[in-house]
Amino acid sequence: MRRIAAFLIATAALSAPAMAQIAVGATVKDTTGGTVGTVTASEGGNVTVDTGKNKVAIPETSFAQTPEGPLLGMTKDQLDSAVETAAAENKAKLMAALVPGADVRGTAGVVIGKVEKVDGELVTLTSEAGSANVPVSGLALQPDGLHFGMTAEEFTAAVEAAKAATSGQ
Template sequence: MKKSLIAAALMGIVTVPATALAQDAAAAAAPELAVGTMVYDPQGGEVGSIEKIAGGNVVVFTGKNRATLGAASFVQGPNGPVIGMTKEQLDTAIEQAAAKADAAMAAALVPGAEVRSNDGVVVGSVQKIEGDNVFVDLAEEGAITLKKEHLTVDGNGLKLFMTAAQFQAAVSAATQASPS
């Protein structure tokens, strides 16, 4: 849940300053992005190392936090890839985004709240919350238990990380697998 929100928030924060580093398009070389490569700030300070690259996204580990940034957030510097934030600024941004995501989840995760699929279909409503378990009342299947980590929050409230069809298939499979 947090990772997708954090990644989305950070992509906007980091892209503009990093792009500003490229003083003219002709001089800006494509950044050399590879797992294990150190990422630097505009002053040449180490920010963290690249842990993973997938689908145009780059995961940078600062030693304290992980940030998923768009590949467009990087420019090539004299020592390697550069982003427009220092290690401290990136860590602060990650921690602030996580706190904001946690607060949004706490506000949305209440009994009676609708749970939607990621294609917008209401699949049930929150019955109760116990620790990391969220009991969701489904119209026909009864109640099921989800982990909080399977939910995120958007402008419409609680949302699953799957479509309604995928959710229904998972519920059906779990129902058939459990003893009657």
């Protein structure tokens, strides 16, 4: 039984293509030979490619290794377009979620406040400590709702500091 298991493991290892680590600084080419961009990082199973317009994290498994370096099945223009389309879709989803009364969670996942109003690129968040304007770009839409990059304690301290600064003027 052990010999069969060892044989199956060895066979699987031989049939699985070995993926060489993609080196930082490598030039990524497309299937037509055009340059897609340069690898700026490779970790955690993702490779970051700088197209000159966008920096994109792409799964290592999306690349083929050739003697000339990593190969991607998208051109630079296709990759840039996909990134920009995804960013626009994510922004639209975020803006749709920014409705008065929506909970906003902090970095620890705890609700730090609620959306009071949205005015262009600023969102007024209200908590027990008071209200604060935060940039839309500081918010993220995650599966459990809106998130802001502070803990509840940090948000409360920032609101209280802002109140103290405005009352001292």
